[in-house]
Amino acid sequence: MDNVSLYLSSCFLLLLFYTTPARADLPGTWELLVPDAGIASMHTAVTRFNTAVLLDRTNIGPSRKLLPKGHCLKRDCYAHSVQLDLATNELRPLKILTDTWCSSGQFLPDGTLLQTGGDLDGFRKIRKLAPCNRTSFCDWEELNDVELSQGRWYATNQILPDGSVIIVGGRGSNTVEFFPPRKNGAVSFPFLSQTEDTQMDNLYPYVHLLPNGHLFVFANTNSVMYDFTRHLIVKEYPKLEGGPRNYPSAGSSVMLALQGDYSAAEIVVCGGAQYGAFLMRSTDTPAHGSCGRILATSENPKWEMEDMPFGRIMGDMVMLPNGDVLVINGAMSGTQGFELASNPCLNPVLYRPDQPVGLRFMVLNPGSVPRLYHSTANLLPDGRVLLAGSNPHVLYRFDAEFPTELRVEAFSPDYLSADRANVRVVIEEVPETVRFGGSFDVVVSVGLPVVGIVEVNLASAPFATHSFSQGQRLVKLPVTSAVPDGDGRYRIGCRAPPGGRVAPPGYYMAFAVNQGVPSVARWIHVS
Numbered sequence: 084m085d086n087v088s089l090y091l092s093s094c095f096l097l098l099l100f101y102t103t104p105a106r107a108d109l110p111g112t113w114e115l116l117v118p119d120a121g122i123a124s125m126h127t128a129v130t131r132f133n134t135a136v137l138l139d140r141t142n143i144g145p146s147r148k149l150l151p152k153g154h155c156l157k158r159d160c161y162a163h164s165v166q167l168d169l170a171t172n173e174l175r176p177l178k179i180l181t182d183t184w185c186s187s188g189q190f191l192p193d194g195t196l197l198q199t200g201g202d203l204d205g206f207r208k209i210r211k212l213a214p215c216n217r218t219s220f221c222d223w224e225e226l227n228d229v230e231l232s233q234g235r236w237y238a239t240n241q242i243l244p245d246g247s248v249i250i251v252g253g254r255g256s257n258t259v260e261f262f263p264p265r266k267n268g269a270v271s272f273p274f275l276s277q278t279e280d281t282q283m284d285n286l287y288p289y290v291h292l293l294p295n296g297h298l299f300v301f302a303n304t305n306s307v308m309y310d311f312t313r314h315l316i317v318k319e320y321p322k323l324e325g326g327p328r329n330y331p332s333a334g335s336s337v338m339l340a341l342q343g344d345y346s347a348a349e350i351v352v353c354g355g356a357q358y359g360a361f362l363m364r365s366t367d368t369p370a371h372g373s374c375g376r377i378l379a380t381s382e383n384p385k386w387e388m389e390d391m392p393f394g395r396i397m398g399d400m401v402m403l404p405n406g407d408v409l410v411i412n413g414a415m416s417g418t419q420g421f422e423l424a425s426n427p428c429l430n431p432v433l434y435r436p437d438q439p440v441g442l443r444f445m446v447l448n449p450g451s452v453p454r455l456y457h458s459t460a461n462l463l464p465d466g467r468v469l470l471a472g473s474n475p476h477v478l479y480r481f482d483a484e485f486p487t488e489l490r491v492e493a494f495s496p497d498y499l500s501a502d503r504a505n506v507r508v509v510i511e512e513v514p515e516t517v518r519f520g521g522s523f524d525v526v527v528s529v530g531l532p533v534v535g536i537v538e539v540n541l542a543s544a545p546f547a548t549h550s551f552s553q554g555q556r557l558v559k560l561p562v563t564s565a566v567p568d569g570d571g572r573y574r575i576g577c578r579a580p581p582g583g584r585v586a587p588p589g590y591y592m593a594f595a596v597n598q599g600v601p602s603v604a605r606w607i608h609v610s
C-alpha cells in the first residue's frame with residue numbers, strides 16, 4: 084500500500100469510528116434535578132402551580148428530611164411527602180398524617196389533589212391537598228367527617244365527566260366507590276374477583292375514561308367496558324395474551340390521544356412479569372416485552388400485538404404532548420414487590436402510535452439510575468419528564484445493589500433538542516378558562532415561519548404510582564391553520580372539548596405543538 088492509500092484508508096477507519104452510534108447519540112437527554120429529595124417518591128403528581136407533590140408512606144421509618152420543629156407524626160418526626168418547586172428545585176416538607184402506602188389519587192375539578200386509602204391507619208382515609216404558589220404553605224389535610232366505605236390498598240382512581248371520582252378495586256376490595264361518597268357506598272364489581280389469580284394480578288387495575296362515557300377497565304389479562312352509572316358490563320374484550328399485566332406483574336397502560344370527532348379511543352398495554360415470578364419470589368425471570376393495542380370503541384375490538392425492543396416490568400408509560408408515548412423506568416427481570424426485580428431497563432423507548440407496526444418503537448438514550456419498584460414518571464409543563472423514586476426495600480436502604488433512590492431527574496425527549504428550538508413555539512396568549520364546546524384563540528410566536536398546522540393539545544396531570552398514571556389523558560383540539568398575526572406571531576382558532584366525557588373538568592396543560600415539538604404549556608381550566 085502506498086502512503087496515499089494508507090492515509091485514505093485510515094481516514095476511512097476514523098470516519099467509521101466516529102459515525103458508529105455511541106450511547107450518547109441516541110435521542111434524549113438526562114439531567115439531575117435534585118440530588119436528595121429527602122424521600123423516595125412512590126406517588127407523584129404535578130400541580131397547576133408548577134410544583135410536584137412527592138409522596139411516600141408514613142410507616143417506612145426515618146426519611147432523609149425532617150419535618151419542621153414541633154410537627155412530629157405519630158411514628159416519627161420525618162417528612163414522608165415533599166413539595167418540589169419545579170422553577171427553583173427547592174423542596175418543602177409536607178405533613179401527611181396516616182399511611183399512604185400503595186394508595187391512589189386524582190385531581191378534582193378545582194385543582195385540589197384528592198388522595199385515598201393506603202395501609203394501616205390510612206386504609207380508609209381520604210386526604211386533600213389544595214396546591215399553592217411558592218410563597219404559600221399549603222399542606223395535606225385529612226378529612227375527618229368522611230371516610231372510604233372500604234379500605235383501599237392498591238386501588239385506581241379516575242375522575243369522571245361530572246367531576247366526581249371513582250375508586251376502583253384494591254386488595255380485598257373487589258368493589259368500586261365514589262368521591263364525594265354516594266349513598267350506596269361500595270358497589271360490588273365481580274370483574275375484579277374473576278380476574279384475581281393466586282398471586283392477585285388484579286390490583287391497581289388500568290382504568291381509562293372512554294369518550295363514550297364508560298370506563299375501560301383492565302385487570303390481569305382481561306378487560307371490560309364498564310357502565311359505572313348502572314354498574315353493568317357493556318362489553319367484554321378479548322383476553323390479552325402475554326401474561327398478567329397488573330400488580331404484582333406490572334406492565335403499564337395508556338389511552339392514546341383523543342382526537343378528531345372523539346368517537347374513537349385506543350388503549351395500549353405494554354410489558355409485565357411472567358405469571359409465577361411473584362409466587363416464586365423470582366428476581367431473574369425475564370419480563371414480557373409484548374404490547375397490545377385495541378380500538379376500545381369499535382364493534383369487534385381485537386388486540387393488535389407488537390413487541391417492544393426490551394422486555395420490561397414496572398415501566399411507566401407517559402403521554403407526551405405530541406401524542407407519542409414514552410416508556411421509561413423499570414426492569415427486564417423479576418416482578419413487583421420488595422427485593423423482586425433485577426436487570427434495570429435503563430433505555431427509555433418511544434412509542435409512535437401513528438407509525439406502521441414494526442416502526443413504532445425507537446430506543447432512546449439510557450439513563451444511569453435504576454428505577455425499579457416504587458418509582459414514578461410524570462410529564463412536566465415544559466415537555467420534560469420527571470423521574471422520582473425507586474425503593475425496592477421495606478425500609479430505606481442505601482447499601483443495596485438497587486438502593487433507595489432519592490435523586491430526582493428529568494428526561495428530555497428529542498423534541499427538546501437544540502436543533503429543533505427554532506420550531507418550538509411560545510404561547511403568547513391563551514385563556515385561563517374555557518367552557519366545554521366553546522371557541523377560543525391561542526396566539527403563539529416562533530422563530531421559523533409556521534408551515535401547516537400547529538396543534539393545541541390538552542394534557543391532564545395524572546397521579547402516578549406503581550407504573551400507571553391514574554387519570555392520564557391527552558386531548559387534541561380541533562384547530563384552524565395558524566394565521567400570521569404580525570411580528571412572527573400566529574393566531575390559532577381552537578374548539579374546547581365538547582364535554583366531560585372527552586375531558587373531565589379540571590386543570591390541563593395546554594401545549595401548542597409545531598412539527599411534533601411542544602411549547603411550554605400554560606395551565607387552563609376546562610369546565
Ligand SMILES: *[C@@H]1O[C@H](CO)[C@@H](O)[C@H](O)[C@H]1NC(C)=O
Nearest residue numbers: 132214215216217218219220
Ligand atoms: C400566592 O398565593 C397567595 C394566596 O392565594 C396570594 O395571596 C399571593 O398573592 C400569591 N402570590 C403570588 C406571587 O402569586
